Amino acid sequence: MVIDKSFYMGLAIAEAWKYQGLTYPNPAVGCCVVGEKGEILAVNAHQKAGEPHAEVLALRDAYFKLTNNDEILQLQSSFEIHSYLIKNHNNIFHNIFVYTTLEPCAHIGKTPSCASLLSTLKVKKVYVGSRDFHKEASCGNEMMQKVGIEVIENVLKEQCDVLLEPFKKFQTSRFVFFKWAQRLSGTTDGGVISSKDSRVNVHQMRDVCDLLVIGGNTVRLDRPTLDARLVNGKAPDVLIVSRQKEFDTTIPLFQVPNRKVFIADDFSICQNYHNIMIEGSAKMFELSKDIVDMYLCYLAPTFGGLKGFEGIDEKFTILHTRETKEDLILWMKRE
Incomplete structure (x- = not known):
């Protein structure tokens, strides 16, 4: 060296x-x-x-x-x-x-x-x-x-x-990054994947992003809150990407005060925001390709789960990697 x-x-x-x-x-x-x-x-x-x-x-x-x-x-x-x-x-x-x-x-x-x-x-x-x-x-x-x-x-x-x-x-328009967590086996389902420290890091990002984008199926199945409670931060506005517009409004994300929730089948609302985080897996990855600037992956040293990014053929350029106590964090761009 x-x-x-x-x-x-x-x-x-x-x-x-x-x-x-x-x-x-x-x-x-x-x-x-x-x-x-x-x-x-x-x-x-x-x-x-x-x-x-x-x-x-x-x-x-x-x-x-x-x-x-x-x-x-x-x-x-x-x-x-x-x-x-x-x-x-x-x-x-x-x-x-x-x-x-x-x-x-x-x-x-x-x-x-x-x-x-x-x-x-x-x-x-x-x-x-x-x-x-x-x-x-x-x-x-x-x-x-x-x-x-x-x-x-x-x-x-x-x-x-x-x-x-x-x-x-x-400064000029908007920054959009796609975040997901996966295991060494490539799976993204089956419950909590990343460590507590990694989840805190995600909540810190939610605290400063002004729009969070998520898929309709994820909302219906996981019934998430999508706030920044782990850091006592603010909850961003949410865009649910879905063709079906009807949702159970008792799902926690709808109960967060001072938050706007949009339901749409496209990403046009993103034009009104500057710092946007997309959370999802394979389907959302494919839907959002045209608007994403960087990709953020939390890689956990575990096996488990059943589904991930099967059938998707993509190559990434690694911008930076960081090792935490339990996970590997990768910032990337799609080639």
Whole structure:
């Protein structure tokens, strides 16, 4: 293994993928902070819109590692962490290298400017994967260069650009991803498949997506709630794709307050939403091919069940894989 700029940026990318699907309407971004001798001081990622950006969390963790002062770890808001670092950095970041998958933001919004913070801390060098195409937040590289920070662009750019694809879709139209869980035997039926941690991850995504799409047969057979109760989150609106329009309205998903439920035999309602999750198996996979941007599979190391994706001939490009305690999580695109 070669320890170079690609290695460190790879760590930032992998960390960002852990939060893909959770940061809407913000992008998934990762950051790695490296010491003057090449030691890894921190790896972190943006985790939720309105919360600290990746660079802020990584700099916070790096400050603690360099000083052993845990006072900063008690701070929650981005403004608090920014202020603390500016007042207490004592020039400890001057020989530090920062790797970030996206150009540090130059504007002040719900959180302060990361480019401004890095400029104040005067880190030695910043490696950037993708330039920020969002006009309001862009030009962070130039801001840092003006104070003498060396900026190296386009590090693992292709991988960083893929990480940004959902965010780009949010901005222009909609991002649609198809999620399912399956066993090693390829089956998707027969009760709960994925682990509790994986189900929590799905509920976190439901909390931030604005429309969830599911098939009519699944609704009738499983009688689901389709909420985000495992994370005390909000329940998205639901589109039930079905030719038959009559449903038992005592099914729990119809009882969720402040939710719209649509029943239609097409996906046209999706035009009114920006972050859409489709849950299903073989039939829904075939129906939704034309509108899906990415695929998300939770693969459980088990056998069982009877049915899955029989008779479907497809090939995928794997964008990222992540191993949890019990499951393998794969983000993919259909070739």
